[in-house]
Amino acid sequence: MKLFSLTAAAVLTVIFLSGCTTVSSLPVPGEEAVRESNICREYYSIASSYEELKNYSKAVTYYKLSMSDPELHNAAYYKLGRCYVMSKDYSSALVIYEALLKKDPENITLKSSTAYVHAMNSDFPEAERLYKSLYEENPQSEDIAVNYINVLLIQEKYEQALPVFESFKEIFPDNDNVKNFQTKFDSVLTTAKPLSDQDVLPAEISEGQPAEKSEKE
Numbered sequence: 001m002k003l004f005s006l007t008a009a010a011v012l013t014v015i016f017l018s019g020c021t022t023v024s025s026l027p028v029p030g031e032e033a034v035r036e037s038n039i040c041r042e043y044y045s046i047a048s049s050y051e052e053l054k055n056y057s058k059a060v061t062y063y064k065l066s067m068s069d070p071e072l073h074n075a076a077y078y079k080l081g082r083c084y085v086m087s088k089d090y091s092s093a094l095v096i097y098e099a100l101l102k103k104d105p106e107n108i109t110l111k112s113s114t115a116y117v118h119a120m121n122s123d124f125p126e127a128e129r130l131y132k133s134l135y136e137e138n139p140q141s142e143d144i145a146v147n148y149i150n151v152l153l154i155q156e157k158y159e160q161a162l163p164v165f166e167s168f169k170e171i172f173p174d175n176d177n178v179k180n181f182q183t184k185f186d187s188v189l190t191t192a193k194p195l196s197d198q199d200v201l202p203a204e205i206s207e208g209q210p211a212e213k214s215e216k217e
Contacts, residue, residue: 040069044076051079056087074100081113090121108134112144119151127151135164139171146177153181158188 047062063080067073081096097114104110115130131148138144145168152161165181172178 037069037071040066040072044069044072047076047079051083051086054086056083059083060087078110085113085117085120088120090117093117094121108138112147116147119147119154124151124155128155128157139167142172142175145172146175149177149181153184158185161185 043062043066047059047066050056050059050062060080060083063076063083067076067080077096078100081093081100084090084093084096094114094117097110097117101107101110101114111130111134115127115134118124118130119127128148128151131144131151134141134144135148145164149161149164149168152158152164162185165185168175169178169182
């Protein structure tokens, strides 16, 4: 009987220890998700490093890998689009920016990026539409005004571009683009309509004073 008790105790001990081993081998709830998130963050960090080094093909690869983390998805997706732009793959970039813009249509950064990609992809009418909207909403933005004027000039829409430029020149007189734009407008206006003798105004009018009729008239 005593032998039975010892044997039973030994069996119970083995079962108990076996049970502990089995429980300890079970994964901790959420541990796998945390591990995957950490890996994705590493991928994102590697992608950012490659982007800084201007190795955009490598950056694209790692941004794609990091996108499986829901918290990183949008940021990585936007960065992916930027890498496509920098590597001049405008068609791929456009797919990304338009998808993001549908989710957040009032986002100025996304709208500007989409307009820029349309322009670089030679879709100037769509770029003009977006830049016009951006300009009307943000008339104090230097970059938006410059790009809007450029898109209009590329399409030879000088009459539309001129008032935008005049306003731009008043607000940002020291901008480096003012001189180039002014040269372009001077060249276009001179070429488009050569001055005749009748077009030459008296000095008084060009200086803002009314011209007086001569006695012979």
